[in-house]
Amino acid sequence: MLRLQDNLGRTFPYLRLSxxxxxxxxxxxxxxxxxxxxxxxxxxxxxxxxxxxSAFARLGVEKVRITGGEPTLRHEFNDIVSTIxxxxxxxxxxxTTNGYRMDERIESWLKAGVDAxxxxxxxxxxxxxxxxxxxxRLQEVLNGIKRGFQLGMPGFKVNAVLMRGHNADQLPDFLNWIKDQPITLRFIELMQTGDNQDFFNQQxxxxxxxxxxxxxxxxxxVVRHxxxxxxxxxxxxxxRGRIGLITPYSPDFCDDCNRLRVSSLGKLQLCLFGDQGYDLRDLLQxxxxxxxxxxxxxxxxxxxQDKHFLEDGFTGGTATLAQIGG
Incomplete structure (x- = not known):
């Protein structure tokens, strides 16, 4: 099998597809x-x-994460899951989902083949x-997690973006919530994008x-897989639960990068904050x-490249995280 490897020797078994x-x-x-x-x-x-x-699988990709926007807004979502x-x-x-109508639809997602x-x-x-x-819709989302456990899901990952004025004081509540549930709660450091500079500076x-x-x-x-x-x-x-921290402003954040991204229009994004995407769609026909x-x-x-340059205020072509799914 061919293996994707960049000039720094990093390999890429993980693809995020919007x-x-x-x-x-x-x-x-x-x-x-x-x-x-x-x-x-x-x-x-x-x-x-x-x-x-299929092409990425031949290059050693083993894990695909389906993202958006909100991926379940695609009416073919379950077909896409089963195809992959x-x-x-x-x-x-x-x-990755915002949990919209998750309580009603999670059973169909799992039947289609969603693993996580x-x-x-x-x-x-x-x-x-x-x-x-x-x-x-908080209760709707929480009910969706509960339903997932009833259907046999071994665990969930829950994403929370850290913000000074909104949830910075809620760590005790989150910890209490995961004490007896197999949930990995991932606190994500707020990232600057092209459209949120003032909000970023404040929050x-x-x-x-x-x-x-x-x-x-x-x-x-924990040692990372x-x-x-x-x-x-x-x-x-x-x-029972765990905590995950995603800290993109850490100086070594990009050293062990193992993931690539493809946009909903078929552009390969080498970094979430890359300056441009590289078109693959003409070869998907x-x-x-x-x-x-x-x-x-x-x-x-x-x-x-070896890093994303976020610490220098460079946000590339990413105006909002909804463009490419974070």
Whole structure:
């Protein structure tokens, strides 16, 4: 099997695939005015996705995370999951969702082949959740997690973006929530994008502040699996759940990068904050184009840089995280 490897020797078993840039939430750190511009109807077709993932699987990708926007807004979502699941070499199909109607639909997701679910819950307070997301749907999301456990899900990952004025004081509530549940709660450091500079300046909270609180309370860092995401995970013997920290402003954050991204329009994004995407869509029109597609991907990987330059205020072409799914 061919293996994707860049000039720094980093390998890439993990692909994040956006299947739409449309989102129906209005999170204040991402789309405070709602999704005004999107290319939902021009998104990759199911056949194009099959060809894309088949090529990446031949290059050593084992894990695919389906993202958006909100990926479940695609009416073919379950078809996309089952298609990817059947591709030889793909071991894990994960998804990231805002939890919209999750309580009603999670059973169909699991039947389609979803292996792992990340869901965003930025506050466990209903009023705080509504303030952040623009929707009074916290209980709906929590019910979705409960339903998932009833259906046999071994655990969930829950994403919460750290913000000074919204949830920075809610760590005790989150810890109490995961004490008896197999939930990995991932605190994500707020990232600056092209459209949120003022909000970032007001709300950014360094993830190291949470790390210090955890270490002082007996939490211990876990060794990361080769196909894991960017979170540094911590466990505590008194808790069933775990804590993950995603701290993109840490100086060594990019050293062990193992993931690539493809946009809903078929552009390979070498970094979340890359200046441009590299088009693959013209080579997704027939199965006979696989050799050329594989060669193009391998050539583009050599353009991947050693870091993202976020600490210098560079946000590349990422205006909002909904463009490429974070």
């Amino acid at each position: 299947i739409t840039d449309l989102c129906n939430f209005r999170c204040n750190y991402c789309l405070p005015d709602g999704c005004e511009e999107h290319h939902h109807k021009q998104s990759l077709t199911v056949d194009e996705i099959r060809r894309l993932i 699941k059947q591709i030889p070499g793909i071991q894990t199909v994960a998804m 679910i990340n869901v965003s819950i930025d506050s466990l307070d209903a009023r705080g959740f509504q303030t952040i997301t623009g929707h009074d 950014h909270l360094a993830g190291n502040t949470v790390r210090e609180q955890l270490l002082n309370s007996g939490w211990v860092r 080769k196909s894991a995401g960017p979170a540094q995970e911590y466990y505590h013997p008194d808790y 027939s199965d006979q184009q696989q050799p050329e597609l594989i060669n193009r991907i391998r050539n583009f990987i050599q353009l991947k």
